[in-house]
Amino acid sequence: MTALLLRNARLEDAPDPADVLIRDGRIQAVGPRLDHSRHPLEAAELDCAGRVVLPGFVESHLHPDKALLDLTHPQPAGTLADAIRVTAELKAGFTHDEVRARAEQVLRMCVTHGTTTLRAHPDVDPVAGLTGLDVMLELRESWAELIALQVVAFPQEGILKAPGTVQLLHRALAAGADAVGGCTYAETSAELCRRHVELVLDLAVEYGVPADLHADFADDGSDPRFALAEFIAEQTAARGLGGRVTLGHATSLGGRPPAERRAVLKALAEAGVAVVPLPATDLFLGGRGDTTAVRRGLAPVRELWEAGVLTACSSNNVRNAFTPYGTGDVLETALLLARLGHLAGPADLRRVLRMVTYDAARVVGLAQEDYGTHVGAVADLVVVDTEDYDAVLLERPVRTAVLKSGRIVARSTRTTELTATPAVDVEVA
Numbered sequence: 001m002t003a004l005l006l007r008n009a010r011l012e013d014a015p016d017p018a019d020v021l022i023r024d025g026r027i028q029a030v031g032p033r034l035d036h037s038r039h040p041l042e043a044a045e046l047d048c049a050g051r052v053v054l055p056g057f058v059e060s061h062l063h064p065d066k067a068l069l070d071l072t073h074p075q076p077a078g079t080l081a082d083a084i085r086v087t088a089e090l091k092a093g094f095t096h097d098e099v100r101a102r103a104e105q106v107l108r109m110c111v112t113h114g115t116t117t118l119r120a121h122p123d124v125d126p127v128a129g130l131t132g133l134d135v136m137l138e139l140r141e142s143w144a145e146l147i148a149l150q151v152v153a154f155p156q157e158g159i160l161k162a163p164g165t166v167q168l169l170h171r172a173l174a175a176g177a178d179a180v181g182g183c184t185y186a187e188t189s190a191e192l193c194r195r196h197v198e199l200v201l202d203l204a205v206e207y208g209v210p211a212d213l214h215a216d217f218a219d220d221g222s223d224p225r226f227a228l229a230e231f232i233a234e235q236t237a238a239r240g241l242g243g244r245v246t247l248g249h250a251t252s253l254g255g256r257p258p259a260e261r262r263a264v265l266k267a268l269a270e271a272g273v274a275v276v277p278l279p280a281t282d283l284f285l286g287g288r289g290d291t292t293a294v295r296r297g298l299a300p301v302r303e304l305w306e307a308g309v310l311t312a313c314s315s316n317n318v319r320n321a322f323t324p325y326g327t328g329d330v331l332e333t334a335l336l337l338a339r340l341g342h343l344a345g346p347a348d349l350r351r352v353l354r355m356v357t358y359d360a361a362r363v364v365g366l367a368q369e370d371y372g373t374h375v376g377a378v379a380d381l382v383v384v385d386t387e388d389y390d391a392v393l394l395e396r397p398v399r400t401a402v403l404k405s406g407r408i409v410a411r412s413t414r415t416t417e418l419t420a421t422p423a424v425d426v427e428v429a
Contacts, residue, residue, distance in 0.1 A: 003043035025405035056116025056380035058360035065132030109328025158186030182213035220255030242272025251297030278316035
């Protein structure tokens with residue numbers, strides 16, 4: 001039996017620190033000054049010194065297979081179409097070892113920044129084949145003690161536009177992919193986009209897996225290929241897939257008329273379709289056709305909350321043609337979303353923090369009894385270097401320790417010192 005005792009841990013927004021006993025990967029007891037006489041077991045100890053302890057962060061949408069390509073081929077035009085084209089050219093030369101090396105570099109970034117669960121979307125198409133998916137399935141096993149990986153079979157190039165992709169998706173799901181992805185706007189017409197949605201959701205039903213689609217990624221809904229949210233909600237409900245379908249991006253929702261938008265959000269909430277804004281990418285690729293008052297597309301987060309739509313946020317890409325930024329720190333992404341979404345003050349920022357913890361955990365299907373800082377939960381935890389829960393997003397504190405199933409898998413320290421002092425006030429005559 002293995003055990004770890006966290007001393008003086010401030011569990012989330014608790015007013016006072018407590019001790020946390022972790023045994024065999026789960027939280028067994030929480031209370032002030034736990035002692036070994038009540039919980040006899042030789043345990044290692046970690047003094048949190050009053051620091052906030054959060055449940056492990058959840059990256060609900062990331063592409064490790066395409067990360068860190070920015071130096072290989074920078075983004076010349078900055079449009080979504082150009083990013084897809086550039087990446088397709090690079091994919092033709094992907095090798096298993098090269099993809100694995102880049103993906104592992106990103107996993108190191110994510111783990112050291114406190115991510116303990118990650119949903120990865122490797123490309124599955126006639127260009128990439130199953131290379132990225134095979135790599136992510138391998139990493140799901142070899143990195144299991146550091147991070148829980150979910151693997152989504154993602155048809156970046158479309159399904160109907162790219163013959164052979166359906167067969168590859170079947171192979172990917174049979175090989176053990178955890179979810180089926182979609183990229184609705186990759187098709188050439190609204191009719192084919194709707195057929196794309198139907199194919200993806202039918203695969204979800206056939207294989208008993210969730211569906212996670214890239215959808216409605218535009219500045220507005222003027223092109224019907226980017227106004228599919230209500231159709232996806234309808235098809236989700238028709239198949240009884242409520243709670244198992246997620247839309248990434250969905251930026252065009254914010255560009256639709258208010259009454260229409262309210263109706264769409266109501267449909268998503270009733271169908272149990274989640275939405276995951278990806279602000280770093282959405283900001284970078286949005287408004288590229290605007291010459292004045294350039295738009296920066298973002299799903300309407302506050303309206304999603306008010307409508308009851310489950311909403312998370314995630315990094316999407318790290319340093320490639322889609323997003324030439326990123327460090328694998330989902331707190332950085334969450335703060336960016338708050339800035340873009342006009343979200344401020346303690347109540348809003350607490351809700352945004354949930355978008356990379358509790359709400360993101362629901363998006364990727366983690367059981368509520370297994371996730372969190374309560375007794376019985378899996379001890380996926382992050383100790384952050386602040387005693388103020390409401391400062392977690394604002395300060396982006398160092399991740400003092402990252403725990404996966406009760407085992408410390410990463411540590412970080414930072415020392416800042418003011419080396420000069422202000423002058424003593426001198427009385428002026």
